[in-house]
Amino acid sequence: MFKAMAMKVEKVSELTTNRLSLYLRCLEGLAEAGRLTISSDDLAREFHFNSAQIRKDLAYFGEFGVRGKGYEVETLRDNLRSILGLDKCHKVALIGAGNLGSALVDYYGFHQRNFHITAVFDSDPDKIGQRVKNIEISDMKNFSSVAKRDNIEVAVIAVPGTAAQSVLEIVSAAGIKAVMNFAPVPLKxxxxxxxxxxxxxxxxxxxSYFLAQPPRTNGSETLLKSARAQGFTAVKNKR
Amino acid sequence: MFKAMAMKVEKVSELTTNRLSLYLRCLEGLAEAGRLTISSDDLAREFHFNSAQIRKDLAYFGEFGVRGKGYEVETLRDNLRSILGLDKCHKVALIGAGNLGSALVDYYGFHQRNFHITAVFDSDPDKIGQRVKNIEISDMKNFSSVAKRDNIEVAVIAVPGTAAQSVLEIVSAAGIKAVMNFAPVPLKxxxxxxxxxxxxxxxxxxxSYFLAQPPRTNGSETLLKSARAQGFTAVKNKR
Incomplete structure (x- = not known):
C-alpha cells in the first residue's frame, strides 16, 4: 500500500532534474579543482551515484560523453546549467518579511542560481515601508501591480501557515507560475x-520521532544505500 | 524504471510520520480555533487529506477516535505530540555561523518544536569567540567535548558543500544520531x-527548469492531486 503511494507521488521528470542538479554541483566542484574530464564510473564512485543512472539521465538530453574518455567537465557543466535554465536570470518576490524571510534575502544560494529577490511584501503595517537589506517592503495588497511592473517570475512564501493558502492564491492570480513555499502546511x-x-x-x-524510538538494527540499510546512490533530493515538488 | 526507484527510496515509517506531522499541524490550528471534535472525513476535506489514510495512520498508533463522533481535537493533538517525541526538549548544535546558520538560530520553528540551539560551531578563526544572538561560537575542533558537556542530541549542518562530509563525520564520531543538513551535496x-x-x-x-520549459498541459494532474491528498512532505529523510 505504501509502495503504491510512493509510486503515485513521485514524478519522473522531477527525479531526473533533481539528479541533474546534483551532477551539476559535483561538476562545478570538479571544474574548480581543475579536472578536465571524468568518466561516468568515476563520477559515480567519487560522489556516490549510480553510473548506469548517470549515463541514462544524460543520454536523455543528448550525447555528452566521448567514448573511452568520459565527459569534458566544463562542457557538461555548461550544458547542465543550460538544461536547468540557470543561464537565465529570474526575478523573485519574497512574501513575509519575518526572521526566515529576511534571512532568505541574503541567502547566497539564490544569487548563485541566478534567482534575484527584487521585491519584498508583507501585510503588517509596521513593516510596510521598512527595508530588508536594500529592498523596501511593499504592501501585499499591491502584489499584482508590483509583480507585473518588475517582471517577477518566482514567489517565495515565508508567511505563517495560516496565511499561506491565501497568499498562494494572490500570487497565482497575479500570473506567477513558480513558487517556493516555506510555510509548513498542505497547500492547494x-x-x-x-x-x-x-x-x-x-x-x-x-x-524528533527518531530520537523518541529505541535504537534498532533493522533492514533499512539496503534502502538507505539505494537512496544515497541515487542522490535523491530534498524537497517535495508539486506541479 | 523510475517507478521502481521511487519505491525503493521511500520508506514506510518516514511517510507515516511525515503525515502525522501534517495532521498535528492541522489539529493545532483547530484547537486554537476552539474546535472540540472532528471526524476523519472532515479532517480530510478541510485539509486535503485522504480520510481512509488518516484512519489507517492513526490506528497504527492506537485507538483514538470515538465511533460516530470522531476525534477529540486536543486529545489527538497531545497524543500526536507525544508519538512524535515533541514533549521532550532536544539540544541542538549548529555548525556553520554564516548567513543561513545565523538565521536558523532565530528560526521560530525550532523553538516551537522543542529544539533548542545551545551551541554554535565554526572553523573560521575570525568567527570563533564571536556571538550569534547570545551563543558564543566555538571552535569546530572542540565539537566532541562541547557536545558531550552540553548533552547535544541533534546537529544542524549549515556549512559549504565542500566541508559537509567531513563535518558529518566529526558529528557522527561524537555520537550524534540526528542530523539536519542544509549543504546541497550527497552525504554518506x-x-x-x-x-x-x-x-x-x-x-x-x-x-528554474520548470520556467525554462514551454507551458504544457500534460497528464500530471492526477499525480498532483494524489500528492496533495497525501499531504506528502518536503524533506528527504535518510536513516
Whole structure:
C-alpha cells in the first residue's frame, strides 16, 4: 500500500532534474579543482551515484560523453546549467518579511542560481515601508501591480501557515507560475503552477520521532544505500 | 524504471510520520480555533487529506477516535505530540555561523518544536569567540567535548558543500544520531544516524527548469492531486 503511494507521488521528470542538479554541483566542484574530464564510473564512485543512472539521465538530453574518455567537465557543466535554465536570470518576490524571510534575502544560494529577490511584501503595517537589506517592503495588497511592473517570475512564501493558502492564491492570480513555499502546511495549487514546499518543521518532527524510538538494527540499510546512490533530493515538488 | 526507484527510496515509517506531522499541524490550528471534535472525513476535506489514510495512520498508533463522533481535537493533538517525541526538549548544535546558520538560530520553528540551539560551531578563526544572538561560537575542533558537556542530541549542518562530509563525520564520531543538513551535496552516513537534507538549491533548480520549459498541459494532474491528498512532505529523510 505504501509502495503504491510512493509510486503515485513521485514524478519522473522531477527525479531526473533533481539528479541533474546534483551532477551539476559535483561538476562545478570538479571544474574548480581543475579536472578536465571524468568518466561516468568515476563520477559515480567519487560522489556516490549510480553510473548506469548517470549515463541514462544524460543520454536523455543528448550525447555528452566521448567514448573511452568520459565527459569534458566544463562542457557538461555548461550544458547542465543550460538544461536547468540557470543561464537565465529570474526575478523573485519574497512574501513575509519575518526572521526566515529576511534571512532568505541574503541567502547566497539564490544569487548563485541566478534567482534575484527584487521585491519584498508583507501585510503588517509596521513593516510596510521598512527595508530588508536594500529592498523596501511593499504592501501585499499591491502584489499584482508590483509583480507585473518588475517582471517577477518566482514567489517565495515565508508567511505563517495560516496565511499561506491565501497568499498562494494572490500570487497565482497575479500570473506567477513558480513558487517556493516555506510555510509548513498542505497547500492547494492549480496544475499550471509549480509549487516546491520546503518543510523544516516536518523534518524536525521526523528527527524528533527518531530520537523518541529505541535504537534498532533493522533492514533499512539496503534502502538507505539505494537512496544515497541515487542522490535523491530534498524537497517535495508539486506541479 | 523510475517507478521502481521511487519505491525503493521511500520508506514506510518516514511517510507515516511525515503525515502525522501534517495532521498535528492541522489539529493545532483547530484547537486554537476552539474546535472540540472532528471526524476523519472532515479532517480530510478541510485539509486535503485522504480520510481512509488518516484512519489507517492513526490506528497504527492506537485507538483514538470515538465511533460516530470522531476525534477529540486536543486529545489527538497531545497524543500526536507525544508519538512524535515533541514533549521532550532536544539540544541542538549548529555548525556553520554564516548567513543561513545565523538565521536558523532565530528560526521560530525550532523553538516551537522543542529544539533548542545551545551551541554554535565554526572553523573560521575570525568567527570563533564571536556571538550569534547570545551563543558564543566555538571552535569546530572542540565539537566532541562541547557536545558531550552540553548533552547535544541533534546537529544542524549549515556549512559549504565542500566541508559537509567531513563535518558529518566529526558529528557522527561524537555520537550524534540526528542530523539536519542544509549543504546541497550527497552525504554518506552510517545507518544508525538519521540524516535529513534540506536542499534549497535543488529546489531552486527544479523551479528554474520548470520556467525554462514551454507551458504544457500534460497528464500530471492526477499525480498532483494524489500528492496533495497525501499531504506528502518536503524533506528527504535518510536513516
Amino acid at each position: 495549487v492549480s496544475s499550471d503552477v509549480k509549487l516546491n514546499t520546503v518543510d523544516l518543521t516536518t523534518s524536525l518532527e521526523s528527527l | 552516513v552510517s545507518s544508525d544516524v538519521k540524516l535529513n537534507t534540506v536542499d534549497l538549491t535543488t529546489s531552486l533548480e527544479s523551479l
